[in-house]
Amino acid sequence: MDKPRTQLMLCGGTGCHSTGMSAFKETLQQALEKENLSREIRIVETGCNGFCAVGPVMLVQPEGIFYQKLRPEDVPELIREHFLKGRPVKRLFYTEPASKESIPDMNSIPFFAHQQFRVMRNKGLIDPEVIDEYIARDGYFGLAKALQDMTPQQIIEEVKVSGLRGRGGAGFPTGLKWDFAHKSPGDVKYVLCNADEGDPGAFMDRSVLEADPHAVLEGMIIAAKAINSHQGYIYCRSEYPLAIKRLEIAIRQAREYGLLGMNILDTGFDFEIDIYQGAGAFVCGEETALMRSIEGRRGMPRPRPPFPARKGLWDKPTILNNVETLANIPQIMLNGGKWYAGVGTETSKGTKVFALSGNVNNIGLVEVPMGTPLRTIIYDIGGGIPERKKFKAVQLGGPSGGCIPESLLDTPVDYEAIAKVGAIMGSGGVIVMNENTCMVDMARFFMDFIQDESCGKCTPCREGTRRLLQILEKICNGNGEPKDLEDLVELSDVIKNSALCGLGQTAPNPVLSTLRYFRDEYVAHIVEKRCPAKRCVSLLRFEVDPDLCKKCGLCFQVCPAHAISWEKKQIAVIDKEKCIQCLSCYAGCRFDAIL
């Protein structure tokens, strides 16, 4: 095959797929063939690039030019100007929102410049469906070293030195977990990969699986060698079809190359991996529940001990690691635990991938060293809050996490520091909220999620979360009483101390953290019967304030029910009979004039 002079790394992640990547790719392919360029210029569909907000995106290599928001109509200009004449198309560059400056080089874009890639080091650079490209980036070298030159004890020791902690949320030291399973007696042991990414607002595992599936397989095989297991399972959400497809391809290729199956790399070590599709239950992210689910039963947790390292899947010693944790392993083998521990804080080593979303300019995946302040993630990488709105809170750790206010934005991301301010690191979802978000409503939203996903086995979680939800609904509906706040705290304490598994024990966190930092909003709902963010419908009057109304007619234009009457230079009036309380006028009014 001829060596192409240019490679077009087109992002094939879920985000770019849904913004029209396929149509763009097809048009580009046809145009390259028509111009007889397809031998010189090759299109590579990569995994998720991470910068989902400006998709579909494409990186032109070797120049490193980054194009965004591509449409099929852009193809002729790209071919004519860039690929034939060597003049990159400026209007498709990324534009910095603040300075309005166009930036052609990917690594100079602030979103990428502040990041440090370890887990995501191959994203956007390799075709995840071709094993050779992974190997060319030192893939499976860590496995070869672990299998050929290291004993299980040495592997475990190296992971312990690295200081790697579980990236699924709880942060248990990975090396210690492996050590327990290694020491457990038994001929049959299992290695499980938790790819049941369920936290709302977390999508890093999906992206790693889509962009670099071999890294996860390699990590699993090394783990298997460490504990002497011969069978592994990847428990993946069925909502991630692309990730499952890429994993299937990766497993097949690894088998063909003798990297999986019998006698791996001629070392006499055997290991198989199968994919197990989840059926949609949030609680299955909990380790004992996940194991029940693989056994074909209801995914309900059981009390620990015995810990899975002694009695796990089918009552055999089992280790369960998260996708991101496993993707770190190959590089720890290759570069050593000391190298890995070279970045991070005292207690949290290495890097962490965060999924940045919500009311922030640059939505996408962000990998930063542990210890990076939240402010850097939200403002320097995330580019701040859109539409000149004010920052209100950042939600960390999903339904088990908490909301952090502006005053604590300099908190470094570190397992202990985050826990101290009332949230958890969790799987790494970072959701930014602006002034239009009602914090009581947010607590209600999370509690609604939790009580729906509670498996129902233990009473504190099953009944307690439901009762918390009822109180929060009462407050949002304008029927709250001052005593409700005490009840919320008391009930939360009981649930925290008595629930069976991690889901229940952390369920009250969203309530407690919003009460801690945004108590004034609760008080406004209960005492003044007012929702400051104007989100709780029962507390809104649906009236126009004549003093604030600028008579512009915007509300009249956006009302889908034709319930607003307005004429030029007249104050708008809402007809409450016709009003469907859809809040369109609240969003439309720029002067905060609707009460």
Next chain:
Amino acid sequence: MMNHSSCCQHPDITHGMWLDIDAVIAENRNTPGALITVMRKCQNIVGYLPAALLDYIARGLNIPGSKVFGVATFYSYFSLTPKGRNTIKVCMGTACYVKGIKESIDRISAKYSVKEGKTSEDKRFSLEAVRCLGACGLAPVMVVNADIHGSISADKVIDILDKYS
């Protein structure tokens, strides 16, 4: 070997579907823990899991019917009632919620007379509120059948959905 024609009949399951179901059961009969896999494949064949089919799976895998029913009702993937011609999945992840998907859901419910978790009477739409789809860059997100629609709003959803009959 069990034979479907002698033991069960169901208006929504054709002869061809029964043959496919038999193949799925036969393939997994001896695999421990295969129940969820079998149920997923059977639901993909029929579109949902009617009670008669749950019974059939229970006998085929030699598992108590109560256990099969327990698993079917535990996981949100399984549906015991028929779906509409089009399935609308609205993402209830935090990012979508913060960006106002609730307004879109209310508009869909009002326009097509379909409640969350239910199917409209004309069987045109089923409306499901699903867990985070992990496409937060496109929030708020709605998936209709296999088509992903990002950055939706109460105004846009009706234009999008009118194209599905």
